[in-house]
Amino acid sequence: MLLNRARAFILILALGALLPHAVVSQTPAVDPSDSFFDDTVLHDVRLAINGRDLESLHVNFLSNEYYPVNFAWRDKSMPGVGIRSRGTGSRSGVKPGLRIDFDRYATDQKFLGLKSVIFRNQTQDPSHLRERLAMLFFRRMGLKAERQAHARLFFNNNYAGLYTIVESVDKIFLKKNFGEDTSNLYEFAFDNSVGHVPFIFKYLGSDANLYVPVPFKPETKETDTQPQYIERLIWTIDQAGDAAWRQSIAEYLDLPKFIRHLAIESFLAEEDGITGDYGPNNFYFYRYENKSLFQFIPWDKSNTFWEAPSPNYFILRNVEDGPVDHRNRLVQRALKYPDLWTLFLDTLEECANSASAGATTGANPQPGWLSSEVQREYLQIRDAALADTLIFTNAQFEQAVADIKAFAAGRSDAVKAQVATYRARGPLP
Amino acid sequence: MLIRLLLAAWLCVIAAPGQAADVQNDQPTAEAAKPGKNAKPKDQSKPKKQKKPKSNVPAPDEPINPEEQIEPTVAEPSGGGWRFSWKQHPSIRYGSVFRLDGQAKFQEDGHSTYEGAVDVPGWELHRNRIGISGYLSKKIEYEIERELTEKELTDKDILAGVTEASHWKDVNVNLTFVKNAQVQIGKFKVPFGLDQLTGVTHNDFIYRSLGASYLAPARDIGAMVHGRFFKRGLNYWAGFFQHDGDNARSKKIQGGDETFAARVTGMPFRKIASGSVAAIEVGSSFAISALSDDSFRPNGLRGRTVVSQDTFAEPVYVKGRRRRWEADADWASGPIAARTEYTWVSDDRLGQGLGDENLPDARARSWYVSGVWVVTAEDKTRPLKAASEFLQGGWGAVEVVARLERLWYDSAGPSTGVAFRNPRAETILPTGDRVVTVGANWILNRFTKLQINVIREHLEDADRNPVTNGGALWSRIVRLQFVL
Numbered sequence: 061m062l063l064n065r066a067r068a069f070i071l072i073l074a075l076g077a078l079l080p081h082a083v084v085s086q087t088p089a090v091d092p093s094d095s096f097f098d099d100t101v102l103h104d105v106r107l108a109i110n111g112r113d114l115e116s117l118h119v120n121f122l123s124n125e126y127y128p129v130n131f132a133w134r135d136k137s138m139p140g141v142g143i144r145s146r147g148t149g150s151r152s153g154v155k156p157g158l159r160i161d162f163d164r165y166a167t168d169q170k171f172l173g174l175k176s177v178i179f180r181n182q183t184q185d186p187s188h189l190r191e192r193l194a195m196l197f198f199r200r201m202g203l204k205a206e207r208q209a210h211a212r213l214f215f216n217n218n219y220a221g222l223y224t225i226v227e228s229v230d231k232i233f234l235k236k237n238f239g240e241d242t243s244n245l246y247e248f249a250f251d252n253s254v255g256h257v258p259f260i261f262k263y264l265g266s267d268a269n270l271y272v273p274v275p276f277k278p279e280t281k282e283t284d285t286q287p288q289y290i291e292r293l294i295w296t297i298d299q300a301g302d303a304a305w306r307q308s309i310a311e312y313l314d315l316p317k318f319i320r321h322l323a324i325e326s327f328l329a330e331e332d333g334i335t336g337d338y339g340p341n342n343f344y345f346y347r348y349e350n351k352s353l354f355q356f357i358p359w360d361k362s363n364t365f366w367e368a369p370s371p372n373y374f375i376l377r378n379v380e381d382g383p384v385d386h387r388n389r390l391v392q393r394a395l396k397y398p399d400l401w402t403l404f405l406d407t408l409e410e411c412a413n414s415a416s417a418g419a420t421t422g423a424n425p426q427p428g429w430l431s432s433e434v435q436r437e438y439l440q441i442r443d444a445a446l447a448d449t450l451i452f453t454n455a456q457f458e459q460a461v462a463d464i465k466a467f468a469a470g471r472s473d474a475v476k477a478q479v480a481t482y483r484a485r486g487p488l489p
Numbered sequence: 490m491l492i493r494l495l496l497a498a499w500l501c502v503i504a505a506p507g508q509a510a511d512v513q514n515d516q517p518t519a520e521a522a523k524p525g526k527n528a529k530p531k532d533q534s535k536p537k538k539q540k541k542p543k544s545n546v547p548a549p550d551e552p553i554n555p556e557e558q559i560e561p562t563v564a565e566p567s568g569g570g571w572r573f574s575w576k577q578h579p580s581i582r583y584g585s586v587f588r589l590d591g592q593a594k595f596q597e598d599g600h601s602t603y604e605g606a607v608d609v610p611g612w613e614l615h616r617n618r619i620g621i622s623g624y625l626s627k628k629i630e631y632e633i634e635r636e637l638t639e640k641e642l643t644d645k646d647i648l649a650g651v652t653e654a655s656h657w658k659d660v661n662v663n664l665t666f667v668k669n670a671q672v673q674i675g676k677f678k679v680p681f682g683l684d685q686l687t688g689v690t691h692n693d694f695i696y697r698s699l700g701a702s703y704l705a706p707a708r709d710i711g712a713m714v715h716g717r718f719f720k721r722g723l724n725y726w727a728g729f730f731q732h733d734g735d736n737a738r739s740k741k742i743q744g745g746d747e748t749f750a751a752r753v754t755g756m757p758f759r760k761i762a763s764g765s766v767a768a769i770e771v772g773s774s775f776a777i778s779a780l781s782d783d784s785f786r787p788n789g790l791r792g793r794t795v796v797s798q799d800t801f802a803e804p805v806y807v808k809g810r811r812r813r814w815e816a817d818a819d820w821a822s823g824p825i826a827a828r829t830e831y832t833w834v835s836d837d838r839l840g841q842g843l844g845d846e847n848l849p850d851a852r853a854r855s856w857y858v859s860g861v862w863v864v865t866a867e868d869k870t871r872p873l874k875a876a877s878e879f880l881q882g883g884w885g886a887v888e889v890v891a892r893l894e895r896l897w898y899d900s901a902g903p904s905t906g907v908a909f910r911n912p913r914a915e916t917i918l919p920t921g922d923r924v925v926t927v928g929a930n931w932i933l934n935r936f937t938k939l940q941i942n943v944i945r946e947h948l949e950d951a952d953r954n955p956v957t958n959g960g961a962l963w964s965r966i967v968r969l970q971f972v973l
Contacts, residue, residue: 108843108844109843110806110841110842110844110845111845112785112806113785113913116785119785123785125785125786128843128913128914130843139907139909139911140909140911140914165909165910165911165912165914166909166910167952216844283605283607
């Protein structure tokens with residue numbers, strides 16, 4: 061009897077020790093910043109800024125000078141936050157794009173767990189929708205991408221325009237999405253402006269400084285940039301022999317994951333991405349801890365939905381056409397392999413199906429997921445966009461949204477048709 | 490470069506030119522303000538241990554009191570006409586109405602600081618200055634000095650709004666028609682601060698105190714009247730300047746505008762005491778400058794660490810007036826000397842709040858205490874002269890030095906809220922740097938000096954400490970100085 065009681069006691073103790081563990085492991089981690097990126101609402105963000113600084117922010121928009129502000133969102137406010145003008149092609153003195161650094165003046169200061177956030181001014185997108193739609197679609201397809209939401213921005217309680225809140229790709233993003241944050245993160249920051257030869261992952265030589273800090277700009281570990289891994293990666297992409305290429309590249313890249321990224325960009329008609337018109341562009345690059353393996357992270361998708369309202373953007377743009385010196389060497393070599401070629405086309409079809417999911421025809425036709433999302437976001441931002449005429453007129457906004465709607469309605473069928481054509485033809489020669 | 494400098498030093502030792510006397514124009518520096526170090530009252534307690542330099546030829550960087558005639562050891566050629574001589578400096582003269590001296594200052598530094606410090610060169614030619622000085626008819630003195638190592642701006646710098654640092658150092662004339670009211674015009678040091686006004690080659694330490702480097706104005710363009718009374722028992726300088734000195738400016742900081750500055754020094758105990766006490770010289774300086782917010786960048790003063798130049802006090806937005814005040818004391822007795830200085834700076838912040846409201850003044854303060862002991866027992870002078878030069882029958886002169894200092898920033902007035910680091914904070918979070926420097930100087934000869942300093946810094950705001958564990962910053966510096 062006593063022995064049984066003892067056994068029961070030990071059993072209860074053991075279960076008791078396990079129970080909290082099980083409960084904890086089943087509870088999803090709550091990210092305090094989720095509410096800030098809640099895309100079911102249009103946010104209001106208010107910045108209190110000195111009048112001289114506000115003037116300077118507009119006049120000296122090419123400068124990266126920081127200005128101190130008080131940041132307020134809902135019932136939360138934070139003093140001593142730094143903002144600065146940002147962007148390359150989107151830099152504007154009329155409607156400055158903003159980088160907001162919560163830790164600019166205090167290393168440990170965070171807002172809802174965030175060290176910084178981007179306020180994209182969408183000066184290149186009259187619809188205000190492309191970036192947010194594209195990143196949402198990346199996440200819908202299972203890839204890691206920045207969270208986004210729309211916000212009305214106020215300077216000293218004066219409306220300053222409709223902005224897209226973009227999650228920063230930083231250590232916090234890395235930890236949240238990849239479970240680690242201690243290795244090297246780079247932003248691909250090559251000058252692809254007219255007159256410059258694009259960097260197409262072509263081997264430039266054994267000097268690692270040819271790759272870091274340009275075009276691979278260190279974003280973490282700035283004093284320990286480890287450029288030799290980049291040099292080896294580029295050598296492998298461009299120089300490794302065909303026989304050993306797949307095996308060699310596997311050390312540096314998860315090719316199936318990369319092909320998936322490529323296919324999503326292609327479906328979204330990304331004109332300034334990995335196979336962009338100006339050479340490869342708009343991605344971050346992360347090397348996993350203690351490995352040679354790199355990870356592409358999408359960035360700045362404001363040039364997606366290109367050629368809208370036409371849904372016929374070529375799925376092999378700058379792969380089979382376009383200037384030869386703009387064609388990405390990694391893509392060129394990868395798509396020669398039948399299995400990767402098939403994966404590329406399969407993923408495009410998967411994108412098409414996902415975008416059109418829920419669509420019905422007949423007497424009461426229902427739009428697919430992408431069309432529904434365009435309409436939802438449009439209704440959410442419409443009033444704020446119409447009140448913001450700093451860059452685009454109301455007519456330009458409405459037309460751009462109409463174009464996106466047309467693209468969304470026809471893109472799945474257009475892609476499927478192109479996929480069928482190229483599936484029959486086979487991989488890149 | 491180091492080897493070249495050493496070779497040049499040896500050559501100068503071997504081929505040291507004539508020992509004739511020379512007379513040089515007065516210099517608007519701290520040591521020139523003194524009534525001649527040689528004339529200073531000496532500590533009578535240990536006269537037997539004091540050594541005198543065998544040569545009375547002044548060192549190339551030694552200021553000379555024009556009123557004091559140095560006894561020549563070699564007869565000068567008499568009469569007028571052009572002639573060349575090399576005594577204190579290589580010199581071209583025409584009779585007694587024109588003189589042009591060539592000067593050069595080279596300082597090669599070797600640095601070692603904390604691991605991970607950015608942009609700290611191992612070895613660098615820290616100063617590479619050449620210049621000329623002299624007089625016209627002995628009533629018009631002139632000086633021109635240019636730094637040759639200032640870096641040119643790149644296109645990227647210019648695009649980033651970086652402004653060029655001046656290559657010109659001292660470019661001025663000094664009119665001595667009225668001895669007690671000389672007029673100096675051009676670019677020269679704003680009369681503020683004992684340590685800042687001590688010549689760069691005369692310093693007991695490799696680097697000036699932080700207060701002298703970041704709070705005192707340094708050089709600017711202006712006009713100044715200066716003079717002395719009671720056999721240099723009382724000295725004064727007062728002038729107007731275009732801005733508030735090079736130290737208030739940087740590549741990104743505009744600095745103050747119109748500035749008035751004045752300085753007074755004196756030896757108040759000379760008539761009432763004897764011995765060591767009589768040797769105490771005290772001074773005080775005041776400066777007031779206009780401050781604009783024309784630049785979109787903060788225009789306040791900044792604070793940086795000694796060697797690694799890490800910024801521990803970022804400039805804040807200021808507008809209105811900048812007021813500086815300083816007090817100092819300088820004492821030397823035989824082979825021992827000591828200095829102390831306190832500096833206070835206050836900047837208005839009119840309309841600089843986030844709501845364009847006025848903010849409490851931004852404030853910066855500094856102090857230091859330093860001491861020197863000439864181990865080889867020569868009288869402490871600046872520059873120190875060896876009784877027996879190295880390889881000229883002796884080992885030169887050796888002195889050991891130590892300095893304790895602090896530079897710190899905050900805002901004035903009662904604290905009304907939480908302190909922040911941002912440049913428009915109502916209450917500025919206090920931040921500072923406490924520094925201990927110890928070192929030794931070996932004066933090989935009148936041209937060459939070798940200095941070694943070990944510096945320990947402790948930043949008061951851990952968030953701005955570049956050392957990850959928040960510990961102290963240790964630095965070691967060696968400098969070989971060669972003057973001509």
